[in-house]
Amino acid sequence: MKQHTLGATGRAWLKGFHIAFSATWVGAMTCLLLLHLFSRPASGAEAHAIQAALRHLDDWVIIPSAMGSLLTGLLISWLTPWGFFKWPWVTLKWLGTFAVIFSGSFLVGPRLNGMEALAAAEPLGVLQSAAFRGDHQVISLVVGPQVLLLLFMVFISVLKPWKRKTRVKESRHEREATALK
Numbered sequence: 001m002k003q004h005t006l007g008a009t010g011r012a013w014l015k016g017f018h019i020a021f022s023a024t025w026v027g028a029m030t031c032l033l034l035l036h037l038f039s040r041p042a043s044g045a046e047a048h049a050i051q052a053a054l055r056h057l058d059d060w061v062i063i064p065s066a067m068g069s070l071l072t073g074l075l076i077s078w079l080t081p082w083g084f085f086k087w088p089w090v091t092l093k094w095l096g097t098f099a100v101i102f103s104g105s106f107l108v109g110p111r112l113n114g115m116e117a118l119a120a121a122e123p124l125g126v127l128q129s130a131a132f133r134g135d136h137q138v139i140s141l142v143v144g145p146q147v148l149l150l151l152f153m154v155f156i157s158v159l160k161p162w163k164r165k166t167r168v169k170e171s172r173h174e175r176e177a178t179a180l181k
Contacts, residue, residue: 018069022065022069028057029062029147044122047119048123051119054115066104097153100150115132
């Protein structure tokens with residue numbers, strides 16, 4: 001099977017887009033976490049405005065940047081020698097990416113949408129609503145670890161820890177013989 005590769009310029013562009021999408025994702029998730037945790041609405045109207053802002057941040061910044069990061073990561077793994085599973089830190093980044101995307105899709109997103117809908121439908125009683133408070137608590141518990149996992153993935157991208165996965169360790173003499181050919 002033919003190996004797909006990019007030249008140095010193509011790899012640099014792809015890496016630049018990957019970094020931009022990833023930085024946007026981390027920054028937007030951090031903003032969502034801070035606004036969610038530290039906003040103290042005094043009324044249902046304020047709660048609705050905050051929830052609308054959080055939902056828009058999720059829909060228009062977090063989801064597109066996560067998808068951009070995922071797509072550029074796929075292309076980097078496919079079109080460069082990094083591969084998908086050759087290096088343990090790359091494998092860990094894949095697992096972390098899917099964990100954050102799935103937890104966001106199934107735990108955070110629906111609750112953000114539900115909280116905004118509750119705030120719009122019940123502006124006078126939303127702050128006392130058990131459903132609203134329950135959703136708030138779930139988001140509080142999920143988004144913090146998501147942000148920490150994203151930051152961890154940034155650092156392992158820079159540090160590139162752990163050795164490459166190999167089936168058979170090649171001896172120094174075998175490497176020298178291969179290099180002479």
